[in-house]
Amino acid sequence: MKLIFLSVAIVAALTAAKPCDNTETDHNSLVLKLNKNLLQSSEESDSLPNPSIHIALRLSNQHNLAKESQHLNRLKTKLHDDIQTSLAGGQMVVGRLALYILALRSSCHDLNSLTLSDESLLTHLKRQMEKEKEHIAFSHRPLTNYYQYSLGILALCVSGVRVSSHVSHKLIHAVEHGQIKHGDSLSVDTYAMAGMALQCLKEAETPVKDNEELSKALATIKQKLVDSQRSDGHIGNEFSTGLAVQALLAMGSDVQECSTSMEAMRSDARKGSYHNPMAVSQTLPALQKHTYLHLKRMECRNEDDSLVLDSAPAVEVLASLSNVPVEVEVQKTDGSSSAYRLEVPSGSSLLEVLTLLQNNKMGFTFEKEDSLWGPFLSQVNGEQARQTDRRYWHLSSDGKALSQGMKDYKIEAAQKISIKNTGY
Ligand code: B12
Incomplete structure (x- = not known):
């Protein structure tokens, strides 16, 4: 009881309003700007259409229904084909397939009208989740x-499909046993996503192995998110705060517009x-106090259709003022390391630096x-860091x-810059 009170008190402190230094107009114009940027990026056609962008556009208050419909069509052709090809090659597609299903749901599309090799998308996802579950049972990780x-x-869950209690139990177990990691540190993004998934099961009253265990896992997630809040309001870092706020909202916390985490995202x-x-x-959904759980209740009726793109601003090419020296160190699995020194125009991306190194034929490849x-x-200097071997090139x-x-x-x-082949 005391523990529950303490946790409620901490969540209240985290989400409490402090004097708000932004006006409502300021908040709304920031949201509008992000919404337009996202709509603009949905038009980029050189890469695969991104289902996460579609979901955020659909969860927004303002819409451009014609452009959203065009984007949905691209998902149904290009992303669909890409998933089909991966499935045929025996690859795991859990994340992409789940996002695709959520994107279709966000546009109230009939999920049963689409198939992959004559089977529904949901059947494929269920099968992939069974594979994941079996792998966790065998090696303690998906x-x-x-x-x-x-x-x-x-x-x-959002599509109204019953999730097997064996599948949900594996996630609950991972939450309770500290297995939610990003590399070797705690993964706020993953706790947030797990929180929304488990909250959905709770609200749908999906039978789980043990209801008390489910409530405990949800409380643990809330606590982890609260403990991850930094003094500047971010929960985790800049890129996990949105998901963390979505999860807190989904789990019933009242995150106020003037809370430090909302202020951190605006900043x-x-x-x-x-x-x-x-x-x-x-x-963007978090700034509008919307969460992925809202997808369950989407009706796609009487929607605003006022979002328009501004004419493209002239791209200003800034001449770089100076060069900066950079050292790039590569550490391979066997412990050997190589170092490279070069000068690059200030403002270059790491990708540009590595490309320059490779082109300079200094023995560096990637x-x-x-x-x-x-x-x-x-891959760096001929060495691959593979997900299948639980390795990646860590950047610092x-x-x-x-x-x-x-x-x-x-x-x-x-x-x-250090590029180190790291196990996780
Ligand atoms: C799991 C994960 C990893 C795993 C991926 C392998 C695995 N086990 O599946 C590992 C631990 C290897 C990893 C590494 C890194 N990650 Co990571 N990762 C994630 C996480 C939690 C989920 C990604 C996912 O599965 N998405 C779902 C599927 C459907 O999308 P996907 O795009 O197909 O997924 C692939 C990519 O996301 C890729 N990936 C993972 N991390 C990163 C980071 C970058 C910059 C890129 C381009 C790709 C990438 O791996 C996924 C699986 O193949 C996200 C959290 C989030 N909010 O998205 C962070 C996240 C994407 N990662 C992040 C970062 C910073 C990194 C690193 C750069 C950390 C570092 N300092 O080295 C490295 C990547 C370095 C490199 N070699 O290029 C940031 C990116 C922020 C940003 N603005 O770019 C995120 C958002 C976490 C955060 N809040 O800081 N990551």
């Missing part, structure tokens, strides 16, 4: 990760921290893979882990 496992449960938006559309897609967040560094600058990937991280000052 084939993908608990973030995708949670997305899978959420997509089934990030003003600074332009959310230039990656994926980051906007996870934050390969990347596409993902919803952009290019993921997969002067000993501090990067919170962005190689395309988004910009080099503004002299520094040492």
Whole structure:
């Protein structure tokens, strides 16, 4: 009882209003700007259409129904085909398939009208979740990760499909046994996604192995999110705060518009921290106090249709003023390391730095893979860091882990970048 009171008190403190220094107009214009940026990015046609962007556009208060419908059509062709190809190749598609299903649901699309190899999308997702469950039973971790496992449960639950109690139990167990990690640190994003998935099961009154265990896991998640709040209001970092706020709202906390976490997201938006559309897609719903659980109740009727794109602003090409020295150190699995030094124009992305190194024929090579967040560094100097081996190339600058990937991280000052083949 005392513990419950304490946890309620902490959540209240986290979400409490403090004097609000922004006006409602300021908040609304920031939300509108992010909404337009997201709509703009949904039109980019050089990469696969992103279901996370579609979900955020649909969860928004303002819409451009014609453009959203065009985006949905691209998901139903391009993303659909991509998932079909991966499935045919025996790959796991849990996360992408779950996001695709949530995107279809967000547009109130009949899920049964679409099939992959003559079977419904939901049947495929259920089968993939069974595979994941079996893998967890065998090796204590999913084939993908608990973030995708949670997305899978959420997509089934939001679509009104009963989630097997064996499947949900594995997530509850992982929450209770501290297995929710990003590399070797706690994963706020994953706790948030797990919170929304388990809250959905609770609200749907889906039979679980043990109701008390489910409530305990939800309380643990709330506590982890609360404990992850920094003094500047972020829960985790800039890129997990949106999901964390969504989860707290979904789990019944009253996150006020003037709370420090909302203020932190507004401040990030003003600074332009959310230039990656994926980051906007996870934050915009939270700024409007909407969560992925709202998808369950979407009716798609009498919607606003007032969102219009501004004419494209002239792109200003800023000549770089100076060059900065950068050292790049690569540490392979066998412990051997190589270092490279070069000068790059200030403001270059890490991707540009690595490309320059590779082109300079200094013995450095790399390969990347596409993902919803952009290019993921997969191979360096001929060595692959594979998800199947639970390894990845960890990126840091002067000993501090990067919170962005190689395309988004910009080099503004002299520094040492470390690229280390790391197990997790
Ligand atoms: C799981 C995960 C990982 C795993 C992925 C492997 C696995 N076990 O599946 C590991 C631990 C390897 C990882 C590594 C990194 N991650 Co990570 N990761 C996630 C997490 C929790 C879920 C991703 C997911 O499965 N999405 C669902 C599927 C459907 O989407 P997907 O795009 O197909 O998923 C793939 C990509 O997301 C990719 N991926 C994972 N992390 C990152 C990071 C970047 C920058 C890119 C381009 C791709 C990428 O791996 C996924 C599985 O194949 C997200 C949280 C979130 N909010 O999205 C963070 C997240 C995407 N990661 C993040 C970061 C910063 C990193 C690292 C750069 C950390 C570092 N300092 O080295 C590295 C990537 C370095 C590199 N080699 O390029 C940030 C990105 C923020 C941003 N603005 O770019 C996030 C949002 C977490 C956070 N809040 O800080 N990650």
